[in-house]
Amino acid sequence: MKAIVQNEYGTTDILRLTDLPQPEAGPDGVVVQVRAAGVDPGTWHLMEGTPYLVRLMGFGFRRPKARVRGLDFAGVVHAVGGNVTEFRAGDEVFGTCQGSFAEYALTTVDKIARKPGRLGFEEAAAVPIxxxxxxxxxxxxxxxxxxxxxxxxxxxxxxxxxxxxxxxxxxxxxxxxxxxxxxxxxxxxxxxxxxxxxxxxxxxxxxxxxxxxxxxxxxxxxxxxxxxxxxxxxxxxxxxxxxxxxxxxxxxxxxxxxxxxxxxxLFSTENRDDLETLRALIEAGKLNPVVDRTYSLAEVPDAIRHVSEGHTRGKVVITV
Known part of the structure; x- marks a missing residue:
């Protein structure tokens, strides 16, 4: 699969579009085919490894433990582990994962929910974080x-x-x-x-x-x-x-x-109950995501630079 990879901390110049093996679900995992991924300020903080406190919080001291950036996503379930009963291949979902700037990503059932029917993939990817x-x-x-x-x-x-x-x-x-x-x-x-x-x-x-x-x-x-x-x-x-x-x-x-x-x-965390709350607000027409602009997977460095300037109107989204 194609993915945006970083092997060291630094500016957007260290990001590379390359090939990686597709993730495997394991007993409790869910592999999703990513259709769109959100970009937030935390993305470039983790890319740069600043503030240095994030390195001490377990993200990797000298280099990032996770090579692929991105948390928000919306996509289609590709495969599930043997212990997973809530979702099956073909389900449209949104939520969070580790490494959404890729064609496929691994997540778990407590991090995802069914995609709101009112939203397309790009809009849904702008929601979670x-x-x-x-x-x-x-x-x-x-x-x-x-x-x-x-x-x-x-x-x-x-x-x-x-x-x-x-x-x-x-x-x-x-x-x-x-x-x-x-x-x-x-x-x-x-x-x-x-x-x-x-x-x-x-x-x-x-x-x-x-x-x-x-x-x-x-x-x-x-x-x-x-x-x-x-x-x-x-x-x-x-x-x-x-x-x-x-x-x-x-x-x-x-x-x-x-x-x-x-x-x-505020130190926010992700969980399925809150994701379902957000989904209900969206379906009721009380919450509408706003997409500032979209970029392709190859343009992730440009997207992160745009977000780091601090002038976005709503969210920036990567289409995969």
Whole structure:
């Protein structure tokens, strides 16, 4: 099979399109034929091996343990292990795996669900990682409730687009912050008010702020919360090469015990129950993925460079 492979950490120059053996299912595995794969900022963090903390977290200290990048995918079940009864060859599925930038990938039943009938493969591949993160930020860490006032910073990005829609699905009043070129786009997602950060500042009185951009100090964000409000830190690139986005999460964790506000970091994980929740929201028409642009498998380096620039509208997707 064709796959995008890296044998060392570095820039997109180290990525190569090459031939690899197809994965085997084993007793408990599911081999999928990948039709499309999503690209998120975590892809280039793992490609570069930065922040260095990711190397200490088991991804490989000197070189990556996994040679093929990519987590999100949508595709067709190719083969299943003898212990797998939930799926069979030919089923259309979406979810996560290790190494979706390839023609075939290995996953497990707890990481996949049947593809929503409303979506094509490209749209479905744009869902898992970013929508998981948004769901956990809004529902689990944010504890959103009906009629609460929610602010999503970075509302036009991969996670932000889902956070706006999910918060609306929970009957919250949702405002968004984005750049000039995305104002009407974010409004089309259902945001009640959209602030162009190049021209205006948002106000206060928010029960929940979800920050996916990471450019504002915690103390400044806290001023826009209600006295018992919650701040969820999702992203940010201000922690340097050692901590990266994790740095703001740690600062929120350390500050939390000393203030009345609830300051939450977020380390999202994938599971089938949440994937089914997302699938139900999609089928109900309450959650719609947005594909910024698509690239071929051979163009993965270009796709990762585009995402690393931080100006995507929704998600970037690889077609296989």
């Amino acid at each position: 970013s929508a998981f993160t948004a769901l956990h930020a809004v529902r689990d860490r944010g504890g959103v409730a009906p009629r609460q006032k929610v602010l999503v910073i970075g509302a036009g990005g991969g996670v932000g687009t889902y956070a706006v829609q999910i918060a609306k699905a929970f009957d919250a009043k949702v405002d968004g912050v984005c750049g000039t070129g995305k104002v009407e786009f974010v409004r089309s997602l259902g945001a009640d008010t959209v602030f162009d950060y190049t021209r205006e500042e948002f106000g206060g009185g928010y029960d929940l702020i979800i920050d996916t951009a990471g450019n504002r100090p915690l103390n400044l964000l806290r001023k826009s919360l209600t006295p018992q409000g919650t701040l969820v830190i999702v992203g940010g690139e201000s922690g340097g090469k050692w901590l990266g986005p994790v740095g703001r999460n740690l600062r929120a964790l350390l500050l939390g015990p000393f203030v009345k506000h609830r300051l939450r970091g």
